[in-house]
Amino acid sequence: xxxxxxxxxxxxxxxxxxxxxxxxxxxxxxxxxxxxxxxxxxxxxxxxxxxxxxxxxxxxxxxxxxxxxxxxxxxxxxxxxxxxxxxxxxxxxxxxxxxxxxxxxxxxxxxx
Amino acid sequence: xxxxxxxxxxxxxxxxxxxxxxxxxxxxxxxxxxxxxxxxxxxxxxxxxxxxxxxxxxxxxxxxxxxxxxxxxxxxxxxxxxxxxxxxxxxxxxxxxxxxxxxxxxxxxxxxxxxx
Numbered sequence: 552x553x554x555x556x557x558x559x560x561x562x563x564x565x566x567x568x569x570x571x572x573x574x575x576x577x578x579x580x581x582x583x584x585x586x587x588x589x590x591x592x593x594x595x596x597x598x599x600x601x602x603x604x605x606x607x608x609x610x611x612x613x614x615x616x617x618x619x620x621x622x623x624x625x626x627x628x629x630x631x632x633x634x635x636x637x638x639x640x641x642x643x644x645x646x647x648x649x650x651x652x653x654x655x656x657x658x659x660x661x662x663x
Numbered sequence: 664x665x666x667x668x669x670x671x672x673x674x675x676x677x678x679x680x681x682x683x684x685x686x687x688x689x690x691x692x693x694x695x696x697x698x699x700x701x702x703x704x705x706x707x708x709x710x711x712x713x714x715x716x717x718x719x720x721x722x723x724x725x726x727x728x729x730x731x732x733x734x735x736x737x738x739x740x741x742x743x744x745x746x747x748x749x750x751x752x753x754x755x756x757x758x759x760x761x762x763x764x765x766x767x768x769x770x771x772x773x774x775x776x777x778x779x
Contacts, residue, residue, distance in 0.1 A: 585767065592751070593667075593770040594706075639706065641768075650696040650719050650755075651768065653706035 557654035574640030575622040582643040667771035688756030695737040
């Protein structure tokens with residue numbers, strides 16, 4: 552059964568800390584891995600990864616994919632209270648039973 | 664460019680009723696996917712439409728159905744509502760031209776459905 556597992560489930564850090572969020576997956580014919588940030592309603596797109604070893608970066612956030620070991624990490628440096636959210640990992644495959652399969656998310660809380 | 668628009672934002676229905684939710688994708692996007700989000704199950708895929716055709720379908724009962732119009736707007740319908748259908752329903756649009764393309768998916772604000 553295709554699945555996406557995120558860890559940790561939740562995390563509490565202080566402003567200025569660096570965090571690493573993990574996403575491992577088992578999917579039929581992997582196509583892409585997406586990261587989202589969800590604060591209230593709509594998940595906000597962060598990154599799409601399709602190739603191993605190529606880091607995507609946006610400000611203090613970065614992400615990388617390892618297609619051999621079937622995982623991705625999302626790094627956030629110099630965390631701010633505005634980074635508090637649920638971070639979702641989604642993987643696209645070709646099973647026909649989903650467009651993207653989502654992990655349950657990592658809930659990050661950044662304390663001032 | 665306007666984002667993904669979902670209507671209504673909130674809905675309260677009674678068990679046994681039916682409901683129709685609407686999603687207008689980003690202009691030019693032809694792929695629309697629907698997801699159900701609940702605290703216990705996270706985001707669960709319902710179905711995807713591309714050029715008015717259902718391309719992928721998740722493991723939900725037949726009470727959940729959808730369609731897409733020629734202007735790419737999509738609707739999903741839930742009949743014979745159950746208490747367990749209470750959830751946030753999210754729609755996502757992608758600019759995908761072919762099934763093999765990798766493109767980002769952008770979400771709307773969702774419709775919060777409460778079944779009482």
